[in-house]
Amino acid sequence: MKAAYKLIEHTADIGIRVKSFSLPGLFKNAGLAITDLSFQKQTSQYPRKHNIVIRQKAANLEELFINWLNELLSVSAVEALVFEDIKIIQINDNFVDAIAIGSDIRNYKFSAEIKAATYHQLKVGKTGFLWQAEVIFDV
Amino acid sequence: MYEKIDDYRWRIPRSYKPGMRVPGLIYADEKLLKDIYQDKALEQVANVAFLPGIVNNSLAMPDIHWGYGFPIGGVAATDIEEGGVVSPGGVGFDINCGVRLLKTNLEYDDVKDKIKDLIYRLFSDVPAGVGSEGNIRVSPKEEKEILLRGARWAVEKGFGTNDDLECTEENGAMAGADPQAVSERAVQRGKTQSGTLGSGNHFLEVQVIDQLYDRDACDELKLNLGQITIMIHSGSRGLGYQVCEDYSRGMIASLAKFNIKVPDRQLACAPVSSSEGKAYLSAMKCAANYAWCNRQCLMHLTRKVFENFFGSSWQKLGMFLIYDVAHNIAKIEKHKVDGKEKDLCVHRKGATRAFGPGHPALPERYKRMGQPVIIPGDMGRNSYLLSGTERAMQETFGSACHGAGRLKSRTASAKSVTPDMLLKELGSKGIIVKASGRNTLVEEAPSAYKNVNDVVDVVHNAGIAKRVCRMRPLGVIKG
Numbered sequence: 381m382k383a384a385y386k387l388i389e390h391t392a393d394i395g396i397r398v399k400s401f402s403l404p405g406l407f408k409n410a411g412l413a414i415t416d417l418s419f420q421k422q423t424s425q426y427p428r429k430h431n432i433v434i435r436q437k438a439a440n441l442e443e444l445f446i447n448w449l450n451e452l453l454s455v456s457a458v459e460a461l462v463f464e465d466i467k468i469i470q471i472n473d474n475f476v477d478a479i480a481i482g483s484d485i486r487n488y489k490f491s492a493e494i495k496a497a498t499y500h501q502l503k504v505g506k507t508g509f510l511w512q513a514e515v516i517f518d519v
Numbered sequence: 520m521y522e523k524i525d526d527y528r529w530r531i532p533r534s535y536k537p538g539m540r541v542p543g544l545i546y547a548d549e550k551l552l553k554d555i556y557q558d559k560a561l562e563q564v565a566n567v568a569f570l571p572g573i574v575n576n577s578l579a580m581p582d583i584h585w586g587y588g589f590p591i592g593g594v595a596a597t598d599i600e601e602g603g604v605v606s607p608g609g610v611g612f613d614i615n616c617g618v619r620l621l622k623t624n625l626e627y628d629d630v631k632d633k634i635k636d637l638i639y640r641l642f643s644d645v646p647a648g649v650g651s652e653g654n655i656r657v658s659p660k661e662e663k664e665i666l667l668r669g670a671r672w673a674v675e676k677g678f679g680t681n682d683d684l685e686c687t688e689e690n691g692a693m694a695g696a697d698p699q700a701v702s703e704r705a706v707q708r709g710k711t712q713s714g715t716l717g718s719g720n721h722f723l724e725v726q727v728i729d730q731l732y733d734r735d736a737c738d739e740l741k742l743n744l745g746q747i748t749i750m751i752h753s754g755s756r757g758l759g760y761q762v763c764e765d766y767s768r769g770m771i772a773s774l775a776k777f778n779i780k781v782p783d784r785q786l787a788c789a790p791v792s793s794s795e796g797k798a799y800l801s802a803m804k805c806a807a808n809y810a811w812c813n814r815q816c817l818m819h820l821t822r823k824v825f826e827n828f829f830g831s832s833w834q835k836l837g838m839f840l841i842y843d844v845a846h847n848i849a850k851i852e853k854h855k856v857d858g859k860e861k862d863l864c865v866h867r868k869g870a871t872r873a874f875g876p877g878h879p880a881l882p883e884r885y886k887r888m889g890q891p892v893i894i895p896g897d898m899g900r901n902s903y904l905l906s907g908t909e910r911a912m913q914e915t916f917g918s919a920c921h922g923a924g925r926l927k928s929r930t931a932s933a934k935s936v937t938p939d940m941l942l943k944e945l946g947s948k949g950i951i952v953k954a955s956g957r958n959t960l961v962e963e964a965p966s967a968y969k970n971v972n973d974v975v976d977v978v979h980n981a982g983i984a985k986r987v988c989r990m991r992p993l994g995v996i997k998g
Contacts, residue, residue: 389928391558391585443771450764457757458707491958493718493998495612495760499771499784500587516587518612518760519719519929 383412388514394492395501395516404468406504406511407476410445411452411466417517419462419488426484430461434478441473445504445513448476449497460485494519520561521545521552527981531565531577538780539568544576546920546981551581551973554926558585560592566782567595571790572603574856574863578915580870581977582924582969586611588785591869591925594918596854599791599862604779606788607770607799609866610849612763614803615810616721616754617845618921619687619818620893620904622740623825624837625747627727630993633828635951637725638994640828642953645723645820647716647998655714655816662706663698665713669808670815670843678819685882687843688872691811693850696804701758702765705802709758709809714816716753718959718998720922723821724750724895726902726990736888736906736987740841748990749838750902751817752895754847755810762806766799791851791864800849807848814843841904842891846871846921854916865916873907873919873984892984896923896971898952898963898995899945903975905984919984923971932967933958954997963997 388395396413400406434451438444456463461482470477495518503514521529521543529552531543543564547555555561560583568577573595583592588608597603630637646654655678657665665672670691673679684690698706716723726748731737742748755762770787773779773795779788789795818840822833829836849866856863874881874890881890889907896902900923911917927935936944938957941964945952954960978984 387930389930391560391928392591392925393587394929439772443768447768454704454708454761454764458704489956490718491956496764498587498608499767499787502784518587 383416384409385413390516393516394494394519395514397512397514399510399512401509401511403511404471406513407445407448407468407471407478408466410449410513410515411463411480414449414452414494415463418490418492418494420491421487422489423487426486428484430459430482432459432461432480432482434476434480436476438474442502442504444474444476445515446497446499446502449515452480453494453496455480456482462488492519527977531561533568536565538782539565540570541568541573541576543568543579545579545583546977546983547581548977551969551977554969555583560585560590563588563590564593566786567593569781570595570597570604570606570786570788571779572597572599572601574598578918580918580920581974582869582920582922584925586868588783589866589868592920593868594866594870594915596863596865596916597791598856599851599864602790603864604788605791605796605799605849605864606786606866607763607766608785608787609868610763610803611847611868612760613754613847614759614762615807615845616847617810617814617843618750618752618893618895619814619843620841620891621749621818621838622742622841623747623749627745627747630725630747634725634994637828638951638953638996641723641821641824642996644824645716645817645996646714647955647996657710657713659706659710662710665812666698666701666805666808667696668692670811673812673815673819679815683815683818683840686840687811688845691815692808693804695801696808697801698805700798700802701762701805705758705761705765708761709756712756712758713813714820715756715813716817716998717756718955720963721753721998722898723817723996724898724902724992725994726750726992728988729991730989732986732988733906739888742988749821750893750895751814751821753810753814753817755806756813758809759806762802766802769795770799803849807845811843842893844871844893852916854912863916865918867918869921870918871921872917873911874917875907875909875912878917889985892919894920894922894971894975897965897968898992898997899948899950899965900971902990903971904987905975905978906987908982908985910982911984915983919978920974923968923974925967926969927967929962932964933961935966936961936964950992951994952997959997
């Protein structure tokens with residue numbers, strides 16, 4: 381599934397801007413942006429698929445957004461999975477419950493290593509009807 | 520925003536931003552400062568000055584560029600007795616990213632016609648790239664040993680000698696590491712990555728010495744023009760990223776708990792003497808030890824390749840470690856503040872320790888010349904060996920720059936050159952490059968970096984490190 385995001389210039393790292401008409405859509409787009417930035421699909425020969433439950437809590441929406449992205453990065457590394465799709469089951473400012481649908485990492489070629497999502501210049505919020513987030517990744 | 524002190528020093532006064540506890544001090548010349556001013560690095564120098572307990576200055580080395588929280592090339596020391604804090608953002612995700620330099624007794628003529636084969640052999644035998652897994656597999660129990668004992672674990676496995684440990688900052692392991700402070704997730708992320716280079720700006724480079732500066736130091740180190748050296752740049756891989764992420768979460772809560780106000784949440788911190796600060800440092804030391812073990816294993820793999828390639832033992836090839844330095848780390852060190860010796864928590868984020876002659880932390884062999892300071896450049900220009908100075912002890916808590924410093928973003932660099940153009944350009948200079956990913960190659964193009972010669976001129980002329988010799992690359996493997 382193709383992620384919708386734009387790159388933001390940063391001297392050393394990579395920044396992205398994601399938008400959506402809904403909060404679940406915003407979290408999903410940001411999660412899939414990580415996949416798009418990090419991997420290129422090469423093959424489908426490894427059939428292993430694994431659905432991973434991702435649940436995160438935080439004191440506010442911005443912290444939740446960072447915890448969410450870092451959990452996706454961490455689980456992807458440990459489970460050797462690339463998340464091809466994300467289903468948000470429940471979300472509010474302090475809690476997200478989602479299923480990340482992972483494919484065997486061997487189907488992919490790495491294009492960049494994202495170490496983590498950072499708080500630097502982080503923005504998560506709603507303007508009019510549109511949810512928007514900006515985040516800088518350490519690469 | 521800043522005012523000139525002398526040709527190599529610039530000050531950001533405290534009045535620039537209410538809340539700055541100390542001024543900013545930038546080491547740069549006018550040429551470098553123009554580039555530095557283009558991004559948000561100087562604003563970050565001012566932000567670091569908000570940290571509770573910070574002493575003297577929020578420092579910026581001439582390779583400074585925009586990071587997250589701290590600038591890359593930033594140094595800050597906090598006074599533990601005065602509530603000084605430790606910030607995971609002042610170390611970064613790649614804890615103890617660092618560099619080591621080996622000498623050989625090979626000369627340029629010995630390798631000039633074989634460099635392509637040698638680089639291809641290194642690329643085949645030294646795991647590189649994102650997600651690369653090493654052949655050095657360890658049990659969970661052994662991994663915890665690595666977290667405690669760092670490079671010593673590798674040496675006891677036969678991957679090096681005690682001499683290597685003597686030539687490694689902290690002898691390859693920081694005391695006070697506590698594996699209990701490291702999450703299971705972090706241990707899992709590290710379990711297959713010992714002895715792997717990683718990606719991004721990490722590399723292994725075969726170089727030749729092309730300029731000698733400090734003849735006495737070169738004689739002491741037995742370094743000569745035309746001599747082959749090897750530089751290895753890597754860090755703590757996924758284990759370090761996870762440690763930083765785990766503790767950054769907790770430090771956000773610490774801001775409210777300790778009523779700390781910083782202008783960027785990536786500067787989240789806690790007093791060094793708090794349980795939060797102590798736990799972070801215990802875990803950070805584990806990641807630092809993992810990184811020293813990693814670079815020791817990478818050096819072992821490199822020695823093996825050279826042994827097979829040249830049909831001689833690494834000892835006969837003279838492949839001895841000159842030094843290994845960390846450039847993303849926080850350390851408790853003694854320094855003088857207003858004439859009084861204090862225990863400080865020194866954050867070096869993209870900065871190298873550069874202790875001067877006679878410092879008790881240095882091995883006997885470097886007591887006279889000062890600590891070797893290893894400064895890699897980009898893959899098309901030079902790298903340097905320098906030595907620490909007494910002036911660095913007085914001004915920068917014994918710190919100097921860590922590299923050339925980025926000038927262009929990764930996307931801008933990738934747009935400006937194709938992999939084929941870059942390989943051709945480097946090839947015309949006699950430099951062979953093998954990279955795991957074509958993206959990495961163009962993102963790391965020489966034009967993406969400041970000229971390391973300009974950066975080193977500043978640290979030398981400012982007196983915070985002294986040029987010993989210069990190397991140029993012959994062949995590079997990149998992640």
